[in-house]
Amino acid sequence: MAPRDTKAKILEAALELFRERGYEAATMRAIAKRARVSLGNAYYYFGSKEHLIQAFYDRTHAEHIAAVGLELGASKDLRGRLLWVMRKKLETIQPYHQFASVLFRSASDPTSPLNPFSRESEPVRREATAVFARVVDGVHAISKDLREELPNLLWLYHMGIVLYWIHDESEGQWRTWKLMERSVDLIAKVVAVASMSGLGPVRRKILALLRDLRADEEHEAPGTAQ
Amino acid sequence: MAPRDTKAKILEAALELFRERGYEAATMRAIAKRARVSLGNAYYYFGSKEHLIQAFYDRTHAEHIAAVGLELGASKDLRGRLLWVMRKKLETIQPYHQFASVLFRSASDPTSPLNPFSRESEPVRREATAVFARVVDGVHAISKDLREELPNLLWLYHMGIVLYWIHDESEGQWRTWKLMERSVDLIAKVVAVASMSGLGPVRRKILALLRDLRADEEHEAPGTAQ
DNA sequence: GTCTATAACCGGATAGAC
DNA sequence: GTCTATCCGGTTATAGAC
Numbered sequence: 001m002a003p004r005d006t007k008a009k010i011l012e013a014a015l016e017l018f019r020e021r022g023y024e025a026a027t028m029r030a031i032a033k034r035a036r037v038s039l040g041n042a043y044y045y046f047g048s049k050e051h052l053i054q055a056f057y058d059r060t061h062a063e064h065i066a067a068v069g070l071e072l073g074a075s076k077d078l079r080g081r082l083l084w085v086m087r088k089k090l091e092t093i094q095p096y097h098q099f100a101s102v103l104f105r106s107a108s109d110p111t112s113p114l115n116p117f118s119r120e121s122e123p124v125r126r127e128a129t130a131v132f133a134r135v136v137d138g139v140h141a142i143s144k145d146l147r148e149e150l151p152n153l154l155w156l157y158h159m160g161i162v163l164y165w166i167h168d169e170s171e172g173q174w175r176t177w178k179l180m181e182r183s184v185d186l187i188a189k190v191v192a193v194a195s196m197s198g199l200g201p202v203r204r205k206i207l208a209l210l211r212d213l214r215a216d217e218e219h220e221a222p223g224t225a226q
Numbered sequence: 227m228a229p230r231d232t233k234a235k236i237l238e239a240a241l242e243l244f245r246e247r248g249y250e251a252a253t254m255r256a257i258a259k260r261a262r263v264s265l266g267n268a269y270y271y272f273g274s275k276e277h278l279i280q281a282f283y284d285r286t287h288a289e290h291i292a293a294v295g296l297e298l299g300a301s302k303d304l305r306g307r308l309l310w311v312m313r314k315k316l317e318t319i320q321p322y323h324q325f326a327s328v329l330f331r332s333a334s335d336p337t338s339p340l341n342p343f344s345r346e347s348e349p350v351r352r353e354a355t356a357v358f359a360r361v362v363d364g365v366h367a368i369s370k371d372l373r374e375e376l377p378n379l380l381w382l383y384h385m386g387i388v389l390y391w392i393h394d395e396s397e398g399q400w401r402t403w404k405l406m407e408r409s410v411d412l413i414a415k416v417v418a419v420a421s422m423s424g425l426g427p428v429r430r431k432i433l434a435l436l437r438d439l440r441a442d443e444e445h446e447a448p449g450t451a452q
Numbered sequence: 453g454t455c456t457a458t459a460a461c462c463g464g465a466t467a468g469a470c
Numbered sequence: 471g472t473c474t475a476t477c478c479g480g481t482t483a484t485a486g487a488c
Contacts, residue, residue: 038474039474040473040474041471041473044471117393167341179435182438190428202416209405209412250479265458266456266458266482270455273481
């Protein structure tokens with residue numbers, strides 16, 4: 001069998017078992033067995049169990065980008081564009097909510113390559129941030145200095161919403177939806193106010209701090225938190 | 227030997243080994259050996275390795291409260307008081323930096339009792355929030371509506387700083403210190419500006435959202451993220 | 453019934469033969 | 471690239487000491 005098929009077969013078995021039994025019960029041995037492959041062989045293709053989870057992330061990430069589309073819902077203001085992206089995000093990850101806690105556990109381990117702040121996740125993070133850059137680019141009424149920091153800030157905001165979503169056990173995660181819609185509203189308003197440069201010194205200080213943080217990261221990234 | 231001493235000895239050994247070798251290398255067998263106790267005995271007192279982490283968590287929390295003291299450094303303005311609390315926090319956790327990543331791994335697992343948003347952590351979270359309430363209480367120039375939300379917000383802020391710290395590999399975590407000091411400065415300024423109620427509607431909307439989120443939590447907490 | 457110790461068990465990960 | 475055999479460490483079962 002072609003190596004590519006073997007790898008796909010293992011991944012398929014893993015995703016099946018994750019869905020059927022959850023993360024803990026889906027042992028590497030069971031995955032290998034389901035894929036009719038030896039344990040060692042499974043490890044030949046996937047360095048660790050975590051690498052199998054990465055498939056989930058990559059998939060939902062790709063799905064989100066596709067769902068967002070090229071025109072971002074054709075909206076022209078920040079509120080509409082951000083709302084579109086966030087809605088698509090929540091819709092994309094919704095089917096995985098019951099597994100999310102386990103799947104995202106490794107994501108929050110700073111030593112894990114799955115961590116969104118890690119070197120390995122940088123490509124995905126960059127792509128995700130690019131989506132928010134597109135959100136911002138389509139809007140006129142944003143001051144230049146703010147425009148520069150906004151994509152990163154929005155990405156961070158979206159991570160916060162996802163974190164809330166993970167913990168949200170309300171029916172259909174309606175609380176997350178409510179929070180998301182109200183906070184998107186707020187963000188649009190705050191950006192509007194801030195863009196009129198009404199609060200000179202404080203605003204400048206905030207932007208300077210954000211700029212410095214990004215500069216530090218360029219060298220040897222500790223993270224983007226806060 | 228009295229049981230209490232045995233338990234303390236095991237915890238002591240565990241913390242030592244966590245500090246010396248980090249979490250992975252500090253095996254339960256090594257911990258038991260260091261404590262001159264059998265493996266089974268260690269498990270008699272601590273149901274799992276996670277329980278040892280919980281003990282660590284409780285201890286640093288208590289240390290922080292003690293370090294903060296009753297007068298919060300005798301400062302009278304928000305900047306000084308918050309700075310004092312945050313400095314004590316970073317000083318308290320500093321010795322455990324290399325093992326902190328693991329602490330946070332389980333802490334961010336929504337199914338883990340260690341999760342700061344979990345039911346089990348509620349007492350600690352409440353105590354920690356109380357510290358920030360004391361920070362706020364000692365300051366005069368804060369508007370009433372803001373004063374109500376601030377303790378929770380500051381707790382959340384402090385979690386963000388800790389998250390940054392965990393990822394921060396700079397010498398002595400100087401980046402975290404810099405970020406902390408600058409952001410404390412900013413928070414004090416923002417609170418000052420916001421307390422003069424200059425930005426009516428936006429400010430009211432933000433506070434209303436925060437109030438609603440807290441109200442939701444009262445019933446069946448999904449989390450306090452963002 | 454409270455504590456301690458030893459010997460498994462289980463699953464993630466690795467080594468090395470083919 | 472695929473296998474088998476093995477390691478390693480968290481966890482559990484269980485036997486016994488006080």
